[in-house]
Amino acid sequence: MASVHKVPGSQWRAIIESAMYANSVKKTNMRELYEYSIKQPEVIVTTEPMYKPEVYGLPSEAKVLVSNDGSIVGRTAKARRLVRQMGAEKDKYMTILREAVYHFNKKETFLMEGIVGVHPDFMLRALLISPRTDAKNMLDWAFNFAPWMAPWTDTYANSRKLDEHDIMVLADSDWSHPDFPDGLIIVDEMQNCIAILGLRYFGERKKGTLTLAWAIGVRQNMVACHGGIKKVGNNLPVAVFGLSGSGKSSITNSPDHEGTLSADEHVTVIHDDAFLIDLNNNFSVPIEPSLFDKTDAVTYEDPIIKYFYTAQNVAVTMVPDGQVKLVCQDIRNRNGRCIKTRDMFNHTDYCEKPGKVVWLQKDPSLPPVCKIKNPWLKVAMGASLSTMRAKGVENVDPKELGRLVIEPFANPFRVHPLMWDCQQFNKLFQSGTECYIMNTHAFGTADEQIDIPKTLSLKIMTELIRGTIEWREWKAFQGLLIPKNGKELFGVDFEKKYKPSRDKRYLSYLRERMQDRITFLSNKREAKDMDSVIIDPIVAARTIIDKILSEI
Numbered sequence: 001m002a003s004v005h006k007v008p009g010s011q012w013r014a015i016i017e018s019a020m021y022a023n024s025v026k027k028t029n030m031r032e033l034y035e036y037s038i039k040q041p042e043v044i045v046t047t048e049p050m051y052k053p054e055v056y057g058l059p060s061e062a063k064v065l066v067s068n069d070g071s072i073v074g075r076t077a078k079a080r081r082l083v084r085q086m087g088a089e090k091d092k093y094m095t096i097l098r099e100a101v102y103h104f105n106k107k108e109t110f111l112m113e114g115i116v117g118v119h120p121d122f123m124l125r126a127l128l129i130s131p132r133t134d135a136k137n138m139l140d141w142a143f144n145f146a147p148w149m150a151p152w153t154d155t156y157a158n159s160r161k162l163d164e165h166d167i168m169v170l171a172d173s174d175w176s177h178p179d180f181p182d183g184l185i186i187v188d189e190m191q192n193c194i195a196i197l198g199l200r201y202f203g204e205r206k207k208g209t210l211t212l213a214w215a216i217g218v219r220q221n222m223v224a225c226h227g228g229i230k231k232v233g234n235n236l237p238v239a240v241f242g243l244s245g246s247g248k249s250s251i252t253n254s255p256d257h258e259g260t261l262s263a264d265e266h267v268t269v270i271h272d273d274a275f276l277i278d279l280n281n282n283f284s285v286p287i288e289p290s291l292f293d294k295t296d297a298v299t300y301e302d303p304i305i306k307y308f309y310t311a312q313n314v315a316v317t318m319v320p321d322g323q324v325k326l327v328c329q330d331i332r333n334r335n336g337r338c339i340k341t342r343d344m345f346n347h348t349d350y351c352e353k354p355g356k357v358v359w360l361q362k363d364p365s366l367p368p369v370c371k372i373k374n375p376w377l378k379v380a381m382g383a384s385l386s387t388m389r390a391k392g393v394e395n396v397d398p399k400e401l402g403r404l405v406i407e408p409f410a411n412p413f414r415v416h417p418l419m420w421d422c423q424q425f426n427k428l429f430q431s432g433t434e435c436y437i438m439n440t441h442a443f444g445t446a447d448e449q450i451d452i453p454k455t456l457s458l459k460i461m462t463e464l465i466r467g468t469i470e471w472r473e474w475k476a477f478q479g480l481l482i483p484k485n486g487k488e489l490f491g492v493d494f495e496k497k498y499k500p501s502r503d504k505r506y507l508s509y510l511r512e513r514m515q516d517r518i519t520f521l522s523n524k525r526e527a528k529d530m531d532s533v534i535i536d537p538i539v540a541a542r543t544i545i546d547k548i549l550s551e552i
Ligand SMILES: Nc1ncnc2c1ncn2[C@@H]1O[C@H](COP(=O)(O)OP(=O)(O)O)[C@@H](O)[C@H]1O
Pocket: 242, 243, 244, 245, 246, 247, 248, 249, 250, 251, 272, 294, 296, 297, 439, 440, 441, 452, 453, 454, 455, 457
């Protein structure tokens, strides 16, 4: 058996666990959650058939259900509070949580039991409690992870024992507090529990649960990965790491890289969002069996809809014959989503550790692809992963959008120290994994930016996997390599559009971006969560560009 029963080891765990046994809490299952969801006032029952509902014990005629959230249709990172960082405010938050639980337990609530992780190497029992009026979100959570039922319980019964508490999630969308207009999320990662208060978006439940799973994985000497991982033919797996909207799903789930893969280069997807690399046993395992993907590219009557279990924040229309159909493409609002099965493509539940890691960045100072030579620079460029936030996916001040932000390893869900991730990625690179950067946004200084289209990124991915890119030193960024044969592989205008110029404006811009990374990492060092060995290779590169600039 995987996770184990333990007596609560913190006040947070004690408050959250005790809430689960109040008279008002009823243990539920998929069928009951579906029955409640189809009666939930704001839920829309479409006539689109749900994908294989019998697997979940649901009626064969079950339909895709839609829930729409209101003003906020993305994740609110600013609502998060980690108990280990609360300091003197701990008592304040404890009081708020106890009061929240008191009112929560006055309502009729459901307790849903599930499993996090799909491979016997890493599976945990997980419990979610929420008001019965939020059945659809609970159903979505069980589709995204797995409900406590066969066949998942059979695999779980034979899974590796981990000396870890079961995961516990308390989610109450109705909660409100004048001091927390954006909601409040309390995370006790050492005790594997989380309280998500005042937030309706399903992604909070998904990423909140993943937060705990990643933290547990790191304690087991695994590498926590907010990324997609796939295999192409017999090549070692390739993993792409990126913030929401940077292309993890588009790149991972593409079956043929827009026609650039040949028939014998068969794609097998492991997952497009979350996995763990087990360094002790040399394999990578997904944490969720299903996909929580954007529907901005899903057209009306798109054949892909047959793989949907449910959807969120999408439009619906009634056609004259009475059918109630999904209208996606973000016509209603941004960040429309569905939960769908990996059966839509060839997939598997584990693979070896990745042979190639790609940091997806939206940093216009970088060309579409670079290779990183030095192991600590590989870590440094991941720890200072520089990108932009996608519109709609995150509930941030509009001024934040379009601004470059640094999100180490593209994982805003990290609750353990950053240095732990640096050490884990360093172990991976020391074991032979190669490292690349792909810019999936645009290249060049502000007024001269050239778009990097998805078709190009997919073609680059194909050639990276095939190992056909020849590399040359990038003199202005010591330690990075750029393609030598870009013209032959990616088209005659590749060099013209994307060759880093020696022009002073561009070089000054590149230098500024390097300095942003150095400043970010140095601040982390000040906070005792970074080591000079990681910062030094970028400082060395900046010294060289300083010299080049001084000579121009
Ligand atoms: N160069 C590119 N590479 C990948 N995606 C791109 C690129 N340019 C634009 N896009 C678009 O950006 C979005 C990426 O979204 P998605 O793949 O869901 O990201 P993630 O899984 O990281 O959240 C898609 O709408 C895709 O079409």
